[in-house]
Amino acid sequence: MTHSDLPETVRPDSVEHARETPELAQPHRELGLAEDEYQRIRDILGRRPTEAELAMYSVMWSEHCSYKSSKPHLKYFGTTTTPEMRSKMLAGIGENAGVVDIGDGWAVTFKLESHNHPSYVEPYQGAATGVGGIVRDIMAMGARPVAVADPLRFGPADAPDTRRVLPGVVAGVGGYGNCLGLPNIGGEVVFDESYASNPLVNAMCVGVLPSQDLHLAHASGTGNKLVLFGARTGLDGIGGVSVLASETFEGDESGGGHKKLPSVQVGDPFTEKVLIECCRELYGAGLVLGIQDLGGAGLSCATSELASAGDGGMRVDLDEVPLRASGMNAAEILSSESQERMCAVVRPGDVEAFMKVCAKWDVPATVIGEVTDGENLEIYSGDELVVDVPPRTVAHEGPVYDRPVERPAEQDLIAADNPNTLERPETPEQLRATLLRMTASPNLASREWVTSQYDRYVRGNTVLAQPSDGGVLRVDEDSGRGIAVATDCNARYTRLDPYEGARLALAEAYRNVAVTGATPMAVTNCLNFGSPEDPGVMWQFQQAVRGLADGCVELGIPVTGGNVSFYNQTGAKPILPTPVVGVLGTIDDVTRRIPTGVGEEAGETLLLLGETGEEFGGSEWARAEHDHLGGKPPQVDLARERLLAEVLRTGSRDGMVSAAHDLSEGGLAQTLVETTLIGECGARVVLPEGADPFVWLFSESAGRVLVAVPRSEELRFTEMCVARELPCTKIGVVDAESESLEIQDVADIPLTELREAWEGTFPRLFD
Amino acid sequence: MTVATGARIGVVTFPGTLDDVDAQRAVRRAGAEPVALWHGDHDLQGVDAVVVPGGFSYGDYLRCGAIAKYSPVMTELVLATGRGLPVLGICNGFQVLCESGLLPGALTRNAGLHYVCRDQWLRAENTTSTWSTRYEPGAEVLIPVKHGEGSYVADEDTLDELESSGRVLFRYVGGNPNGSRRDIAGITDTAGRVAGLMPHPEHAVDPLTGPTDDGLGMFLSALDALVTA
Amino acid sequence: MARVVVDVMPKQEILDPQGQAVASALPRLGFEGISEVRQGKRFELEVAADVDDETLSRIAETMLANPVIEDWTVRREEA
């Protein structure tokens, strides 16, 4: 049944009607509400819910909105955050996005979010609206969005479906972000079988605001007006609510746990761009008391959250909502996920000025309600009261599940499957061939094919973007103050050991910020897992949360927010546990940022910081050469990561370091390939006496960074390392005259050959 | 660093314009005063020259620049070019100038069908226009391109005419990013005062935030012309 | 040889930002009386005589349209 078949004169299911018909059967199960959840709604209301109320509770109590399975675990982030870690935090978990104080009167807000399932169904629009959604979260903090990043994961690179999904997702991220005028300054592209029908499209947005302009989402002050502005409300993305009108069942990303038909939304980045400018002007003129973006669950979510966080009630009149489709019923209006909308609380005396700013930007805006001195959220459709609920019960007091947690027995089998028994390359010829094959493998090859579809220059503050480890942005043009961000996760490590894997993801993102010369200061995350109804998945989740939280304590930086995406699985087979970690850092003077490519200065020495062990569990070598996943992930020493960050910061501040690139997937070999190709400059490498070249080149031990130091600074820099007890090994020199990467006694590979291997893969796969 | 010259250069903002802040910064860096011009105003505020910057005016949903050409500010701009006002259209601005008929030809979908953001080598072909006197003939410069519809097309006669009258401003070298006819990256009108190009000189005014400062020359050239005029 | 036309339009319930942009620009240009605009794609194919309708509709569905958000029609034109 399509919408237009609905008789337009259907009388809405009012509160009064609900009282008169207490036993009317309702499709709560189809909406994803369990029996006891439905009963709980009846208990709260003292009657059956109306259609519109049922629609509200069902979306707001979904896993996606209520965090019902994850909440008990996420509390651990809060309980482990010390007052000292909290000291720079202006807003944290529970707000739309975390906010930290970076000094000089500036605050920065940042957050990661998933749009996984929609991007599998419709890659372009799914990814585009994913970017749109996270950007509105940042706008809702009162900030100007200044950059995006996009950690992406797909099935095998050569799978036909990846050819459908990846180009669409990349075009969608670019199509939306480019049109918004937000530079894309980082992300990831990872391939693994487990993501084949479950691609992960995570998006990060960073925003900047003067610290005193922080806007939190709450509605208070009786008589203040509720203004809905931005796009009109249509039938898109209505999720499960259509079940109220028919048997057709369409679902959202993580509704009730069973796969449902898609509900696709189309993004309009132009409208969002105008909305950004309009919001900036509204904030600047002091016309906004509280603000909330409309994302998942649309108006249901925005009105109940605003009211719940305020101190009074709220009255909303659905007849005032500008619609794009005719004859939408109350439940549909409340649940529509039409994009590019915001909801503000405005003083009555400011409404006129507010409307004037919106008119200047051609943004439709309508007063749809007001804050009342009552306790309930009351929503009218015509003269009928269709919703009358205590807002907290919708927004903040949803069900919470203590799901069973159980460590799967197979973890021991995996751990016992030691990669050290795999056949290794031994001769120089074998090592050379291995290096070239790995350089060209999809997980290590150049991402230029992806990143060249993203605008990294717009707004003119991008100091580092791809292919650097971390993106760096200038925040203040006068002082040169800036920020750095990076996102990382090696889910193979997390599969082997979710606790250590999460700490490794944190360590890598932290290190990638540090190698730019910035000081890491705060964390966000996007926790992508399988079904929470699987005790083994819940164990992975619990371990990853603990690993990440404990790691943050060791590093002394807080988790400021994040996002959980469950039900990423095909049948009984979950994705690799993928807790993507985003780290934000600050840098006093962006002219001091450390670039990635060598050859900036004539005559540089290559120093390897950190220690190399024989660590191949979960390594890229084991995958690319043996399709093997077993053993233990690399050890991680977070105190060492801290020390490394301090040394890099000092090196950047005192001008001792001319380039730096961390070691991660693919080990030293990959770092050498990248740093020479990016710098377009050859190098001669001599591994330490007695070193096993295979281990030195391909091991993935954590806590390592390759730095290039001008010859004149070599002594000063190495003495600093010795004084701070940071292992530092001289492994070669940069050679501006040379056009090859020479690894003594192993191989001498022309840069052109390396470049062909590194850059050829993506165009071959996706053009 | 900036030398005040007293020149005032307008920078137009349409809904959906993105690189206006960058164009303003470039104007300031070159030593002129940037003046924000709003699409809805019939008013050029007496500026000495105008930059129509990049972005996605009105979302570029219909055709790049197709809707922006009808803005009140464009009506004024078209009139003012008749009186000799120098105008530079960058990227979306170039598309708007072509749609408005101030420059011949059109910009179409990139041959590779992808949006392309990369540092691009260009060769200076015309060094006598208002916007290019600071470049040596044949000089090669590195400036970012970032667009999805930058493939310049015009009929053969128009192309021949552009070539023979020296109105090709810059040409792509070291690879054509979009399939543009005859590797054309930018052109000028017959008088050499109205110029349009797909690459972004405003993103190459400071090696900290761009690949080079090779783009600054365009703004300095215009200032030279204004100051001596 | 036959000329085949495939029209692809955004589904009614799906947002059409492109059509919307045109519709809102028209009054500004002094064109009144256009209440709605939808923008889609038109494909013209040169097709060998032996390509049957079923094949054409598979081409339209898998290559030319995105059935999740678009409707399409296929028709042969007179030569």
Added chain:
Amino acid sequence: MARVVVDVMPKQEILDPQGQAVASALPRLGFEGISEVRQGKRFELEVAADVDDETLSRIAETMLANPVIEDWTVRREEA
């Protein structure tokens, strides 16, 4: 109210990379016999009864199509 359709196609002599991409993908997917594909745009307008043909063709010419690179046709559809 009338439904008006405006078809806008790239001119024959203009390169059409989108149509070409479709044409070259078809054989890879096992579709043979399609010798050429061109991609253009289709607009559907809801138009008040008093809007005349001349106005419609001005809308098409000045706004919906770019005459430098595109041809267009306007037609009213039966209700």
